[in-house]
Amino acid sequence: MVELAVVVPTFNERDNVEPLLARLERALAGIAWEAIFVDDDSPDGTAALVAAIGGRDRRVRVIRRIGRRGLSSACIEGMLATNADHLAVIDADLQHDETLLRGMLAALREGGTDVVIGSRYMAGGDAGGLSSRRLMVSRAATKLSRLVVRADLTDPMSGFFMLTRAFFHETVRYLSGQGFKILIDLFASAPRPVRFRELPYVFRARHAGTSKLDTLVVLEYLWLLADKLFGRWVPVRFVLFVLIGLSGVVVHLAALALFYRGAGLSFIAAQVVATLIAMTTNFLLNNTFTYRDRRLRGGRIVRGLLSFYLACAIGAVINFQVAEFLFALAVPWLLAGFLGAVLGSVWNYGVTSTFTWARERPRPAGPDRALDRPAADQD
């Protein structure tokens, strides 16, 4: 029986795999453990290396995900793939102190605890490996996490922890699975108060390779918080789509002022130009934020834009028709107008999410895969 499964999410961590396994071997002597790497089709061949090691060491295996990215979802899928009673998550880059795993396991074995967290911010811990800019962001993110995490954690951003399989399976169906912060997700999603303990450790500098943390991670974090705050009632994506739609009204009126009053176009001509401009900025904003995970690039932007125009034109017709129909039924003008706009937005959202930003089919791996995300900054 395997007692401890160590889940290691990886993206381009080839040169860290062997050093990490050597350290786990030493730290976990006498414990029945296994290591599950969850690799998102790293172009550097991380998965192939792990698979080769797994060929001679049955404790080591790899889950390969194709056409997917995401640290949290990788951890979740790794933890789902084992029968061990205790599940740990650790980064591949040796920043987390693997010698803490033994103490974490001992704490869980005593019973009465669901999660043991490695903390950089309690007495005895140290975030040494973090730059001062990262430290500031980490502090701000910790404050924000109080919106959704009710437990008093010193290091809710930690990516280093161990939990019981029982607790994980109690919680897994409620997880959001979005972004980088799996621990926050676990605490915010658990159907009951989490019994936790924290153990201090010293955060080290990254061994090989580069960090995958970029500005997108910040956006994903806010997304996770929003999903935990109100995602049960309305999808975060839809809220973002509507907010961007509202910003389009402002753009439209500004463009109208510019072309009608400023440039002296006829009202109808200025309206047409303003509509096109507003739809275009809406498209670009949605492509950057709302559909950041399915972002259209290169020539596909033009096709996407045209389908967006078409969908929104039909949405406008629906909007007018519904409003006019209700108005004719003596519904007050403001309510009729509002309901027309709501139905138009739902149409626009539904249609563009299926056609404009259709789920992509996985592409064959190539050298350009590494460029799929903005450049990562150094740890």
Ligand code: GDD
């Ligand atoms: N499968 C998969 N998919 N793995 C990923 C992805 C992804 O999209 N993005 C990152 N990883 C892997 C990396 O390969 C690495 O093993 C681990 O997740 C952490 O990524 P880093 O890029 O090294 O993150 P970090 O050092 O900035 O931050 C980490 O440590 C912090 C302190 O504990 C993360 O774990 C943070 O969540 C954590 O706060």
Ligand code: MN
């Ligand atoms: Mn790291």
